[in-house]
Amino acid sequence: FQPFEYREGVLYCEGVELSKIADHAATPCYVYSARAILDRFHSYDQGLFGIPHRVCYAVKANSNLSLLNMLAQAGAGFDIVSGGELHRVLKAGGDPGKVVFSGVGKTREEIDSALQLGIHSFNCESEAEIALISSLASRLGKTASIALRVNPDVDAATHPYISTGLKEHKFGIDIAEVEGVYQRAAALPGISLDGVSCHIGSQLLDPAPLLEAATKMLALVGRLRAKGIAIKELDLGGGLGVPYHAGDPRPDVDTFLRKIRQLVDGHNLFLMFEPGRSVVAEAGALVSRVLYRKKNGEKEFVIIDASMTELIRPALYEAHHEILPLRKSKFGTVVANIVGPVCESGDFLAENREVANVLPGDLIAIMTAGAYGFAMASNYNSRVRPCEILVEGDTWRVIRQRETLDDLIRGEEL
């Protein structure tokens, strides 16, 4: 399913003309296709049909309450990394019993509230964290279900900022040391060592490293069981990538999961995945209006009303996002830097890009922006964060209001 499509030269999201949304809701704004999100979620859920499993959407990719609610109703669990994300899941009607809590730096308060709410499990990243969970759970008279996040030492071959599965990264516990950690943890009260988990990195266009990690994890499960640790669950994290460049191949979730099913078949494991990007990225676009055109020397600039505060990925990772005009024109193309109003040279959405020869007042869409877009938005330069819109068929609605100037100073004192 293609959520964004030209019809007679005009860009649509599902059945709605994007420029209609921009005219009513103003720009910049994020627009998401509900159907695309549910489609991608179902491809994971159905791809695992026949084996006990849960797909825990990684809230960090896009944590809008409406999206979380939609996914909760579709049966999703949630992968969270903070008390804030847990709060969102609850507000969105998510079931705490389907939540896994990841992250290297969980605080005492966060662990305590997760225990009281009865989340499904903790993915633990250090012995000190396991000890803390053990003592907090014992005090509450509860048993926390625990998986250790293992670092399987697989090279995910992705951008260094989002690769996590190598020894030198801060994440996880080295696979060479983890068996000892399990054995020491087995003596602790208040915890049950139910699972193993890993997440080797994000935006993997080639699923081979994920399969390699899965193979190593299954071997580990065998070794742990042989030592009397009754592992019941395997969480393989997120990571499948999406095509940011027009023409990039899209890793097929179905093919990937078929191979995973073959690997885990007969191992008697409850399988979990934590996909984020691949569920929401392609479902979203950031719509923006051209403010000015200018030339500095030979360099062309298209200055738009969106910036790194709405979408930081190009500035932070040199990430590529396709840029499309909302209306195709006959005025050809231009090679330009597409930049925002923020006072930073790094504030660009694209550099030296051939784009439609857009003029002030024209509308553009920055594509594949549904994941790590709004979720990483900031108020730098005292810019209000944009509104978010959900399209369902022929209708659209605001699922987050644009911030106001008063929102910007909330909580501050003279």
Ligand code: LLP
């Ligand atoms: N599980 C864990 C433990 C994670 O750390 C992550 C992402 C995921 C699941 C979801 O991974 P996904 O399916 O989305 O690849 N801001 C960066 C991406 C950071 C990813 C961090 N962890 C970006 O904009 O590319």
